[in-house]
Amino acid sequence: MPATTTTDPATHVTKPGTYNDPELTIHVAFRSEISDVETSELRTTAMTILNDDAGWNRSGFTFVADDASDLVVVLAEGARVDELCLPLETFGSVSCQNGTIVALNADRWRLGGRDWDSTVDAYRIYLVNHEVGHLIGLRHPQDRCPSGESVSAVMEPQTNNLVSCAGNGIPLPWEVEWARNRPVVVGPTPDWDGPKPVWPTA
Numbered sequence: 001m002p003a004t005t006t007t008d009p010a011t012h013v014t015k016p017g018t019y020n021d022p023e024l025t026i027h028v029a030f031r032s033e034i035s036d037v038e039t040s041e042l043r044t045t046a047m048t049i050l051n052d053d054a055g056w057n058r059s060g061f062t063f064v065a066d067d068a069s070d071l072v073v074v075l076a077e078g079a080r081v082d083e084l085c086l087p088l089e090t091f092g093s094v095s096c097q098n099g100t101i102v103a104l105n106a107d108r109w110r111l112g113g114r115d116w117d118s119t120v121d122a123y124r125i126y127l128v129n130h131e132v133g134h135l136i137g138l139r140h141p142q143d144r145c146p147s148g149e150s151v152s153a154v155m156e157p158q159t160n161n162l163v164s165c166a167g168n169g170i171p172l173p174w175e176v177e178w179a180r181n182r183p184v185v186v187g188p189t190p191d192w193d194g195p196k197p198v199w200p201t202a
């Protein structure tokens with residue numbers, strides 16, 4: 001777990017740590033390591049998703065592209081993602097967040113999820129919001145698509161199995177509320193045992 005704690009009024013975040021500010025500007029560097037997607041394309045697509053009015057900015061987050069930031073989104077082939085994600089296992093096929101790194105699997109970027117029920121563009125929205133959601137300290141919900149629900153929570157792992165809910169790349173209202181909680185752990189390591197969100201009961 002990151003050790004840095006701040007209550008400083010400055011809200012610009014370029015390093016992992018624990019932050020109490022209600023409004024946080026998260027600086028993110030981008031790097032594409034695949035030949036068919038330029039870094040500029042990755043940056044433009046991801047920043048459009050992250051700063052969409054329907055996304056995590058409803059929870060007090062704004063995102064800025066910053067090549068000097070320690071927080072980095074990397075788009076790479078499966079074998080390289082496997083390296084970046086260790087000790088997490090991504091099996092050459094999925095993506096992860098590991099400390100300061102968000103590693104996006106190139107095949108998922110190109111093709112979408114294995115069980116995805118919509119377009120590749122819609123999957124990319126899910127992929128970016130989900131993995132960067134982990135970067136800002138959000139975990140998978142305790143439950144997957146509870147009975148009576150029809151749309152997946154964005155922080156559910158949706159790549160290989162949608163259970164019985166439709167795929168979704170936008171934070172649900174209760175996820176927005178959960179993500180407003182402070183302090184925020186930015187760039188958690190795989191051993192971080194932060195709280196898991198719980199679907200609201202009717």
